[in-house]
Each structure stands twice: as C-alpha cells, then as structure tokens.
Amino acid sequence: MNYLPENNSRYKHVEYWDDRYRAEETYDWFGSFCKFRYLLENHIKKEDCILVLGCGNSSMSGDMYSAGYRSITNIDYSSVCIHAMSARHKDCPGMTWHEMDMQELSFPDASFDVIIEKGTLDAITVEEKSPWNLSSQTAATIHKALTEVSRCLKPGGRLVSITFASPFIRKRLYTHTDYSWSIKTYSYDGGFEYYMYVMTKGEKLSSEDAALEKQQTERNETPPDIVTLPEDKTADDFLSRIDL
Ligand SMILES: C[S@@+](CC[C@H](N)C(=O)[O-])C[C@H]1O[C@@H](n2cnc3c(N)ncnc32)[C@H](O)[C@@H]1O
Numbered sequence: 001m002n003y004l005p006e007n008n009s010r011y012k013h014v015e016y017w018d019d020r021y022r023a024e025e026t027y028d029w030f031g032s033f034c035k036f037r038y039l040l041e042n043h044i045k046k047e048d049c050i051l052v053l054g055c056g057n058s059s060m061s062g063d064m065y066s067a068g069y070r071s072i073t074n075i076d077y078s079s080v081c082i083h084a085m086s087a088r089h090k091d092c093p094g095m096t097w098h099e100m101d102m103q104e105l106s107f108p109d110a111s112f113d114v115i116i117e118k119g120t121l122d123a124i125t126v127e128e129k130s131p132w133n134l135s136s137q138t139a140a141t142i143h144k145a146l147t148e149v150s151r152c153l154k155p156g157g158r159l160v161s162i163t164f165a166s167p168f169i170r171k172r173l174y175t176h177t178d179y180s181w182s183i184k185t186y187s188y189d190g191g192f193e194y195y196m197y198v199m200t201k202g203e204k205l206s207s208e209d210a211a212l213e214k215q216q217t218e219r220n221e222t223p224p225d226i227v228t229l230p231e232d233k234t235a236d237d238f239l240s241r242i243d244l
Helices: 008-012 014-023 033-040 060-066 079-088 120-125 136-152 167-174 207-218 231-242
Strands: 049-053 071-076 095-099 112-118 153-163 181-189 193-201
Touching: 008 014, 008 120, 014 079, 033 060, 033 181, 033 193, 049 060, 049 136, 060 071, 071 079, 079 095, 112 120, 112 136, 120 136, 120 153, 136 153, 136 167, 153 167, 167 181, 167 193, 167 207
Parallel strands: 049 071, 049 112, 071 095, 112 153
Antiparallel strands: 153 193, 181 193
C-alpha cells in the first residue's frame, strides 16, 4: 500500500498521520534500531529515563525495551498512533504512550536523561524550499519544540536526533546558546547515509558551532540557487531519500 502524501506539506498535518496510522502497522524511518544501536549505546544507559518524540508506529521503542531499556515514555500528536501503540505494548511495564504535541510537553523541568527524535523534525521541515532560510512559521515551531526539549532534559541529559539532514543543513537548527547544549555529529548506514546528532545539556557549543550561531544571528543568509528547487523536485528528492 502506498502511504506517500500527494504533497509534502501533508507531512505537517496530524490528519495525514492519523489516516496513515489507521492503515499502516509499522514503519521505521531511517532504518530500525539495529542500524544505529552501536552509536546510541554510547550515549544512553539502561537505567536512563527516556522520552521518544513523535514515536509513530516505529519498532524502535519496542526494540529498545527488548534490549533492556525500561523507562521509555513515548509521545505523538496522532491519537490513532498512540492508541495502537499503547495497545501493542500493553505488556511492557515502564513504557508509556501519550497523545501530545512536542511544542508543549506536559512534563516537569529536568525529567529525562535522554530525549530521542527520529524523523519528527524532518516531518516539520520537509516542505521547506530552502533549508538555509526556513519560513518563520517552521522556524518558530522548531524553536518552540527545542526549547521544550531543553527544558525537560536533566543537566548532562542528551537530545538524540536521527535524520537524513546533513550537518550543513541541520546544525543550524541546533546552534542556539539558549538551548545550553553542545552538539556532536555521527552518521550510519541505514540503506542511505543517515545522521545522528547528540546534544548534551550543560555543555558549551564548540567554537565552530558558536561561530555558526553568530553568523546566523548577524546576517540574513541568501541561499544558493542550487537549493531552491521547484515543488515536484523537492518532493522527489525527499521521497527518494527517506520513504522507500
Ligand atoms: C516521519 S514520522 C517518524 C516516526 C518515528 N519516529 C520513526 O522513526 O519511524 C514523524 C512522526 O512525528 C509525529 N509528529 C509530527 N509533528 C509532531 C508534533 N508537533 N508533536 C508530536 N508528534 C509529531 C507524526 O505524527 C509522526 O508519527
């Protein structure tokens, strides 16, 4: 069955995800846990309190539970997803499922050791014509979500972000002194080359990342022509990379 939307903007709408999850049982964006487990294990302990943002119907949380991670809170703004996933994992004490928008996390400050997002920020940014020049609405959504993530991380806690977006594009979203974290970048082979960013709360940005933040604040960047693609090319490019 084909779950591709007729238009990339649909990825930003909860109705798209609700419809998709009514029909689709499971799908792992950017590969399953076994593809990046060796990287993740360096940044997460079995006893850590973990939050998964935009869990979808991915097998990742279940696979992590089987691997010995016991405290896994999952959120998604699709009620259909949360209903199906909580029923599927009803025999996993310690795993919880909540219908929630990542822009408004209903958890106290400093509640989690690790927060994981896989493809959730991509779903928000995918419609953008230029990754160098996000629309003000998308930029505000991302900033709100990352501010919430930073608030909910314990000191020394990590945000793990798994995406197809290369550092050239993605680091711009994370280089903000306000989030109070450092950034490390890894990549893995999940069929294509995918990336894992690890942001550690309480550490400083590297001088290179601080310079990137300064550069972004100081000037209005003009994207190179090559990244301003027509709508159908953007869709083809996105889909050929991630939704196979
Ligand atoms: C590309 S899918 C990734 C699903 C899953 N994380 C995976 O790796 O396969 C994006 C998911 O993010 C969810 N999502 C998008 N925006 C959200 C938001 N603002 N708050 C919570 N979940 C959101 C969607 O419902 C969808 O399940």
